[in-house]
Amino acid sequence: MSAILHRYDNGEMLAEALADAVGARLGAAVNSRGGASIAVSGGSTPKAFFQALSKRKLDWAKVSVTLVDERFVPPESDRSNHGLVAANLLKNWAVEARFVPLYHNSSSAEEAAAKASAATADINAPFDVVVLGMGTDGHTASFFPGGTRLEEALDPATPRGVITMEADGAGETRLTLTFSSLQDAGYLVLHIEGDAKKEVLARAEMPGEEAEMPIRAVLRRAASPLQVYWAP
Numbered sequence: 531m532s533a534i535l536h537r538y539d540n541g542e543m544l545a546e547a548l549a550d551a552v553g554a555r556l557g558a559a560v561n562s563r564g565g566a567s568i569a570v571s572g573g574s575t576p577k578a579f580f581q582a583l584s585k586r587k588l589d590w591a592k593v594s595v596t597l598v599d600e601r602f603v604p605p606e607s608d609r610s611n612h613g614l615v616a617a618n619l620l621k622n623w624a625v626e627a628r629f630v631p632l633y634h635n636s637s638s639a640e641e642a643a644a645k646a647s648a649a650t651a652d653i654n655a656p657f658d659v660v661v662l663g664m665g666t667d668g669h670t671a672s673f674f675p676g677g678t679r680l681e682e683a684l685d686p687a688t689p690r691g692v693i694t695m696e697a698d699g700a701g702e703t704r705l706t707l708t709f710s711s712l713q714d715a716g717y718l719v720l721h722i723e724g725d726a727k728k729e730v731l732a733r734a735e736m737p738g739e740e741a742e743m744p745i746r747a748v749l750r751r752a753a754s755p756l757q758v759y760w761a762p
């Protein structure tokens with residue numbers, strides 16, 4: 531079990547601090563390797579962080595940005611993580627970044643996942659930065675309790691790439707990077723806000739099945755300690 535807690539007085543302070551940490555990681559990767567990569571989450575939590583990160587001055591043209599997970603909906607949908615990232619991150623200095631979407635206009639989510647796997651395989655592995663979110667049901671990425679392909683998604687033997695997921699709490703069919711794609715990130719972050727999610731995390735840190743609270747897979751089996759950014 532491995533997590534490092536970074537706590538802030540409010541979401542705005544958290545967003546700025548996380549943008550500093552992530553911007554520094556991406557800048558260092560650009561300087562040392564000539565390129566950098568980040569996979570980000572959607573949902574309601576990361577908006578302020580995205581806006582802060584977009585203002586960090588670095589050579590964004592050399593940065594690949596993708597999503598940890600996505601709904602099988604087009605970017606115009608207000609449920610689209612692509613849409614959220616386009617509106618809040620891919621602007622200011624970050625407008626130059628190369629965005630690799632998971633959603634593809636395909637006849638099935640399976641076909642879109644295959645296309646997304648091929649597209650994300652173009653990004654150098656491992657990711658320099660992964661920013662995860664978490665739901666109050668203990669899901670992270672689209673690793674939902676009761677998800678149709680949860681076991682496969684969490685299996686370390688499942689290759690890097692994108693698979694589909696359906697679950698009661700998920701709404702639309704999901705597209706999600708697999709655990710093996712995420713667990714070895716150079717900087718692996720969990721961004722959560724509010725007391726309810728802090729309590730969920732405390733429960734996840736207790737003994738229990740990964741399938742009940744899939745965030746446990748990351749807490750227990752990621753290659754590096756999970757950097758938990760939290761504010762009330």
Ligand SMILES: O=C1O[C@H](COP(=O)(O)O)[C@@H](O)[C@H](O)[C@H]1O
Binds near residue numbers: 573576599665672
């Ligand atoms: O379904 C999702 O939810 C989680 C958490 O979202 P939030 O609205 O509670 O911040 C998110 O990490 C994930 O990317 C998203 O698809």
